[in-house]
Amino acid sequence: MSVVVPECCDDLKRERGRCLFNKEELTNILDGGPKLTEKRRRIEKMLINTPELFDDVSPDYLSHEDRYSNELRKATQLMTTLEKNGFTYNDAVTTGTGLWLLMDGNPLSLHISMFLDTIKGQSNPQQLQEWLPLAEKFKIIGTYAQTELGHGTFVRGLETTATYDSTTKEFVLHSPTITATKWWPGALGKTSNHAVVMAQLYLGGKCYGPHIFMVQLRDLETHRTLPGIVVGEIGPRLGMNSNDNGFLQFNHHRIPLTNMFMKHSQVTEDGKYVKPLHSKLSYGTMVQTRVGIVYHASRELSRALIIAIRYSAVRHQSEMVPGDPEPQILDYQTQQYKLLPHLASFFALRFSARALLEVFIGTSAGLGSGKMNMLPELHALSSGLKAVATNDAVKGTDICRLACGGHGYLSSSNLPRIYTAIAAGITYEGENTVLFLQVARYLIKSFRASSQGQTLPFSVSYLRVQPPSSHAPLMSDRGLVDALGAGVRWMVGEAERRLQQLVDSGHSPHAAWNACSVHLVQCADAHTRYYICEQFVDAVSKLGETVSSGVHEVLRQLCRLYILHRVIQTAGILLRCGAVDGKALTSIEEEECHLLATLRIQAVSIVDAIDIKDVFLKSTLGAWDGNVYQRIYEEAQKSPLNKSDVTQGYYQYLRPLMKANL
Ligand SMILES: CCCCCCCC/C=C\CCCCCCCCCCCCC/C=C/C(=O)SCCNC(=O)CCNC(=O)[C@H](O)C(C)(C)COP(=O)(O)OP(=O)(O)OC[C@H]1O[C@@H](n2cnc3c(N)ncnc32)[C@H](O)[C@@H]1OP(=O)(O)O
Numbered sequence: 302m303s304v305v306v307p308e309c310c311d312d313l314k315r316e317r318g319r320c321l322f323n324k325e326e327l328t329n330i331l332d333g334g335p336k337l338t339e340k341r342r343r344i345e346k347m348l349i350n351t352p353e354l355f356d357d358v359s360p361d362y363l364s365h366e367d368r369y370s371n372e373l374r375k376a377t378q379l380m381t382t383l384e385k386n387g388f389t390y391n392d393a394v395t396t397g398t399g400l401w402l403l404m405d406g407n408p409l410s411l412h413i414s415m416f417l418d419t420i421k422g423q424s425n426p427q428q429l430q431e432w433l434p435l436a437e438k439f440k441i442i443g444t445y446a447q448t449e450l451g452h453g454t455f456v457r458g459l460e461t462t463a464t465y466d467s468t469t470k471e472f473v474l475h476s477p478t479i480t481a482t483k484w485w486p487g488a489l490g491k492t493s494n495h496a497v498v499m500a501q502l503y504l505g506g507k508c509y510g511p512h513i514f515m516v517q518l519r520d521l522e523t524h525r526t527l528p529g530i531v532v533g534e535i536g537p538r539l540g541m542n543s544n545d546n547g548f549l550q551f552n553h554h555r556i557p558l559t560n561m562f563m564k565h566s567q568v569t570e571d572g573k574y575v576k577p578l579h580s581k582l583s584y585g586t587m588v589q590t591r592v593g594i595v596y597h598a599s600r601e602l603s604r605a606l607i608i609a610i611r612y613s614a615v616r617h618q619s620e621m622v623p624g625d626p627e628p629q630i631l632d633y634q635t636q637q638y639k640l641l642p643h644l645a646s647f648f649a650l651r652f653s654a655r656a657l658l659e660v661f662i663g664t665s666a667g668l669g670s671g672k673m674n675m676l677p678e679l680h681a682l683s684s685g686l687k688a689v690a691t692n693d694a695v696k697g698t699d700i701c702r703l704a705c706g707g708h709g710y711l712s713s714s715n716l717p718r719i720y721t722a723i724a725a726g727i728t729y730e731g732e733n734t735v736l737f738l739q740v741a742r743y744l745i746k747s748f749r750a751s752s753q754g755q756t757l758p759f760s761v762s763y764l765r766v767q768p769p770s771s772h773a774p775l776m777s778d779r780g781l782v783d784a785l786g787a788g789v790r791w792m793v794g795e796a797e798r799r800l801q802q803l804v805d806s807g808h809s810p811h812a813a814w815n816a817c818s819v820h821l822v823q824c825a826d827a828h829t830r831y832y833i834c835e836q837f838v839d840a841v842s843k844l845g846e847t848v849s850s851g852v853h854e855v856l857r858q859l860c861r862l863y864i865l866h867r868v869i870q871t872a873g874i875l876l877r878c879g880a881v882d883g884k885a886l887t888s889i890e891e892e893e894c895h896l897l898a899t900l901r902i903q904a905v906s907i908v909d910a911i912d913i914k915d916v917f918l919k920s921t922l923g924a925w926d927g928n929v930y931q932r933i934y935e936e937a938q939k940s941p942l943n944k945s946d947v948t949q950g951y952y953q954y955l956r957p958l959m960k961a962n963l
């Protein structure tokens with residue numbers, strides 16, 4: 302398959318003719334620099350020239366088993382293609398290129414993410430030396446098996462036990478109840494021959510809490526399940542049905558002492574426990590994956606936006622002025638209002654993901670030298686951003702689907718698949734409400750610490766009890782972000798007051814917490830969005846000195862739209878705390894409408910700059926050339942029902958019904 306850029310339809314030609322900025326420059330910014338764009342395109346070119354990686358038939362027409370095998374075939378082909386061309390799985394992860402191909406829940410994705418990340422992040426030097434080369438070369442294939450039938454969120458409540466037997470220097474893994482069955486892990490059912498397993502560590506009858514163990518599940522030659530292990534697939538799900546999410550039970554299954562991951566906590570041969578420097582270090586893989594999910598969510602949202610915005614420029618419907626030709630639906634203000642704030646969100650999330658990655662890298666470097674102080678901040682930021690990014694990507698993707706009318710409901714638009722894949726992100730890797738409550742805990746602690754005169758870490762420093770007053774004019778970007786910050790400070794102060802009031806009136810702190818938790822989740826959401834606004838404003842102002850004026854103007858407009866939209870969403874709070882008044886809100890609403898019309902002019906060019914090729918978009922509605930109707934029609938011809946004029950169902954059911962004397 303070669304890269305042919307087709308001629309586009311007149312509508313899209315006209316849209317592209319209005320572009321006033323350098324698309325390549327914007328692409329480079331989104332990729333993180335020209336070198337990364339170049340690398341991504343090199344990988345893409347190589348993949349596009351590997352026809353085996355592309356489906357001839359939609360997975361929707363395959364059986365459950367064929368769908369799994371087909372995805373596995375492509376995943377293994379992808380790995381060998383990368384290897385042959387001097388790239389690694391990691392190149393496909395960091396450039397996102399692998400994911401474009403394997404979008405239906407891929408059986409190797411847990412191996413290349415959480416399994417390998419656990420080996421890298423939780424092993425001692427000997428374990429690293431033993432397991433990493435095997436895993437990187439796919440000699441062993443693994444997954445991350447933590448969640449059980451009975452517990453996902455509450456990790457401390459897991460029931461699988463790992464009891465040390467000092468006589469044999471082994472751990473005995475056991476699932477004591479039905480609810481202790483591991484349930485959900487991707488690729489656990491049929492693909493993995495190993496798993497990193499979270500289990501309660503027992504030494505001398507005492508429980509030391511959840512710890513991680515490397516467990517072989519299947520024979521490396523026959524792939525048969527080992528004795529003492531029961532493993533299988535959990536059945537169809539809302540989406541990502543090409544994966545083999547699985548279940549796992551242990552029946553007094555023995556593994557060597559050296560299979561407990563021992564970078565942070567250790568068990569000696571005689572069964573003594575050595576504590577980690579921080580009790581939550583074993584949760585490190587989850588934190589790292591949450592950072593990755595913020596990128597992942599923004600990428601998925603961008604695919605949906607490209608599809609919906611191109612389609613909106615091609616689709617003509619109704620009359621705006623009686624008797625006039627039908628306009629492009631993108632000309633309707635309501636259509637712009639559906640799509641463009643989400644386009645701004647995509648940029649906001651992309652810049653925030655980058656900022657979060659820097660915090661992650663900084664914190665990890667600190668951990669290496671024993672510094673634990675940044676861990677709570679990283680936990681709060683990664684939890685909050687994972688939750689906002691997945692919530693917004695899911696909402697945005699569904700709005701993109703709705704914005705495409707009936708055709709958005711077609712599988713061939715690819716919007717349903719993007720939606721169901723990213724919808725899982727709200728639940729996995731920490732359910733979003735639960736993660737917001739973790740953020741809220743950090744906010745309340747920080748607010749209280751500030752009342753006692755303590756200095757606050759950077760992401761919450763604006764919460765200090767006596768903040769410096771904002772000097773920026775209210776209507777400037779900075780002024781509005783400061784107003785949003787004042788709103789969050791007010792919300793957190795109010796939550797703290799309510800908590801205290803409940804405790805003072807005799808409630809336990811835990812009961813008070815639950816009684817305020819709706820408000821606390823709102824605080825966490827608002828705080829995270831304030832952080833995102835700050836990152837967006839900072840990124841655009843830093844880029845200002847280095848980019849051309851056209852690109853800077855587009856970014857400035859997107860950033861402005863994001864902030865205005867956020868202020869309007871938070872209007873109630875901002876009015877209550879006096880950060881804005883009704884007059885300001887009216888002018889913000891008017892400015893937003895004006896900005897929608899301005900951004901609409903270059904909207905197609907902006908999504909073009911995200912630079913996702915048709916073969917990766919996989920959409921009849923979003924292709925570069927805008928040849929929507931032909932594509933939809935051709936895709937429908939592939940339906941197995943169209944293979945014959947009269948189906949078996951007619952002879953079997955319909956005809957007898959028509960002939961029956963009812
Ligand atoms: C071939 C394929 C090619 C594909 C190519 C792919 C390309 C990829 C493209 C993009 C690149 C992106 C990178 C890749 C990522 C892509 C993502 C897509 C794949 C992902 C697949 C994911 C599949 C899903 C996996 C899972 O779901 S695994 C299971 C996850 N489970 C959870 O997250 C459980 C959630 N629960 C918890 O985390 C905790 O139990 C808790 C809710 C935090 C509570 O913990 P608990 O111990 O009870 O603590 P508390 O008592 O509440 O708090 C005590 C204290 O500790 C603090 N705390 C808690 N956690 C942490 C932490 N992690 N770090 C630091 N501190 C922590 C907490 O705040 C408290 O502090 P204080 O006492 O000070 O308040």
Ligand SMILES: Cc1cc2nc3c(=O)[nH]c(=O)nc-3n(C[C@H](O)[C@H](O)[C@H](O)COP(=O)(O)OP(=O)(O)OC[C@H]3O[C@@H](n4cnc5c(N)ncnc54)[C@H](O)[C@@H]3O)c2cc1C
Nearest residue numbers: 445446447448452453454485486487725728729730731734
């Ligand atoms: C597609 C998919 C892939 C997955 N892959 C993996 C994997 O590879 N490995 C793995 O180990 N796991 C995996 N999981 C499991 C996933 O991590 C859990 O489903 C997730 O952590 C949520 O836990 P739960 O299902 O127990 O939900 P629950 O915790 O039971 O949540 C149910 C409801 O209760 C609420 N709730 C729970 N606790 C609280 C609280 N403290 N305060 C307020 N509300 C609360 C939640 O907000 C939610 O509304 C996967 C899940 C899915 C859907």
